[in-house]
Amino acid sequence: MLGSAGEGEARRRGQTVEAGLGGAQRVNVSFLLAELLGSKRKQKLLSIHQALTSDPVAVEALRGAAVSEGGLLTEEIRRKVWPKLLSVNVYNLPPRPGRTVCRSHKDHNQVQLDVNRSVRRFPQGMRAEQRQVLQEQLIDLVLHVLKAHPELCYYQGYHDIAVTLLLVVGERMGAALLEKLSIHHLRDFMDPTMDSTKHILNYLMPILQRESPRLHDFMLRAEVGTIFALSWLITWYGHVLTNFQHILRLYDFFLASHPLMPVYFAAVIVLHREEEVLACDCDMPSIHQLLSQIPQNLPYESLVSRALQLFQRHPHAELAKQAALQHHKSISIGSFAAFQLATSRQHPDTVLRRQQQDGAHAQDEAGAPLPTVTHSPLVKAAVWGISATLGAAALAVTQTALEWAPEFLLQLF
Missing domain, CATH: 1.10.8.1310 (Helicase, Ruva Protein; domain 3)
Structure with missing residues (x-):
């Protein structure tokens, strides 16, 4: 699995080495760097596959893959992993919306x-x-x-x-x-009043106070509040970002994290722009206008990594005590422990599919079961390629590959 700094660090080292080399040598370094990154990608794919085919599903490993650098890599993988992160049985879906x-x-x-x-x-x-x-x-x-x-x-x-x-x-x-x-995650935003939403927003300023008292005090004097981050949180940044891949990267992160993680991510955006904020006039209109517009070229991977660090360094329970937030009962926060426990008890899709097929006589009019997998020569070649590329460890991982997800395996090549 890739670490939070894995691919980025590899690229930085490659760029440093290339700076002192001639043209032919730079080509060789670039080739080796591409090979290294490709190998890391394959290892991550195999790690995800192994987690998905474990019984019970290794949800913690999937969460680790979702938050680490690059997230879940492709939409095909997301279609496999997102349901597991939310404990959804894809072989027992509700009827199509009427x-x-x-x-x-x-x-x-x-x-x-x-x-x-x-x-x-x-x-x-x-x-x-x-x-x-x-x-x-x-x-x-x-x-x-x-x-x-x-x-x-x-x-x-x-x-x-x-x-x-x-x-x-x-x-x-x-x-x-x-x-x-x-x-679960969005529940506080879906109350009849804004009280629960305001409660979630109120976690933002204590994080800023702990990380940068200077920035916190400046924003406090300007009376800017936290409303600039409202659309960020309630849409998981989908409304304010224009690049769909950036949105997907954040969805990987948030689906695998605590419901308050979008608040921590809001904090790292503000902290990332600290010098811009402090250069503003100390008044609400100026700062609100600046912060409400998110730059589209943010360093998302480093911000995700920093948000994780802030979450560990400033637990939400401590923030609640600091800001007297414990008086409001958050449904999202209160239900998260039980939700996490439920996700740890899932069967892999191979088991769920067999259960669904065994109960095929009771299928409802909503539609036929998801199609079974066929074994094409191309898929078999992919499995052989895995064993040749990554050795014996890959063979153990791919024992059940043909009946699980051939389109997933083809992404290794």
Whole structure:
């Protein structure tokens, strides 16, 4: 598995060596660097595969892969790992969201307005008719979860999280993932009032105070508050970032972390821009305008690494005592320990698939089971290539590969 500084450190060392070499030598160093990074990628893929095929699933190893440098690497891997991070059985998904029923929901008009304004969240160059189909699915997905949980209140920005899930895993699995997120990580944002959301935002300033008293006091004097970070947290930065790969990297990180991690990430963004903030006029409009606009070229990997360090250095329980936040009961924070325990008891997909196939006679009208895997010559060649490239350790990992995920293995080459 890659460490938080693995690939970045390798690149830095390669660049340092290359600086003192001639042209031919630089080519050789670049080739060796590419080989090193490729090997690390293969090792990470095999580590993820091994975690997914363990029984029970090695969820801690998957979390480690999701937060380490590069995250989960590809959307295909995310389709395998995200459900495990949220304890979703992909062989027992809920029925496809029903359009007719959802249209009668009280929030339908507001959701439709928000989705209609979310054109930029879809891939550039997508044909209008394709986007319209996805937007209809997005509306149904959001309303499906709200209808299933009347205690949850829709908020503007919720659809930004839903669209990311839809684009990666599709409508049916997206509904299952969104439901789990809504009753756990996002639960405080879905109360009838803003009290719980304000409570989550209030963790930001104590982190800044501990890391940079000078910056904290400057922002306090300016009375800027924390509202500049509201859209960051409630959309998991999906509304404010334009690069979809950056959004996916953060979703890997947040799905594998404590519900307060987006707050810690907000803190590292502010700390990263400390000199810009201190160069502003000490007033609310100036600082709010600066901070509410996130630069699109942030060093995401180093910020993720720093957020992890802050989370360990400043536990949220200590922050709550410092800011007298313990008087408000956070559902997201309070339910997280039980949620983590549930994720540790999952079977791998091979077992879940056998269970689903054994109960095929009881399948509902929602659709056929997910297709079984076929063994193509290309997949067999991929398995042989793994053993040749990484040796005996890879053979142990790939014993069940053919019946698990051939498309995953092909990413090794």
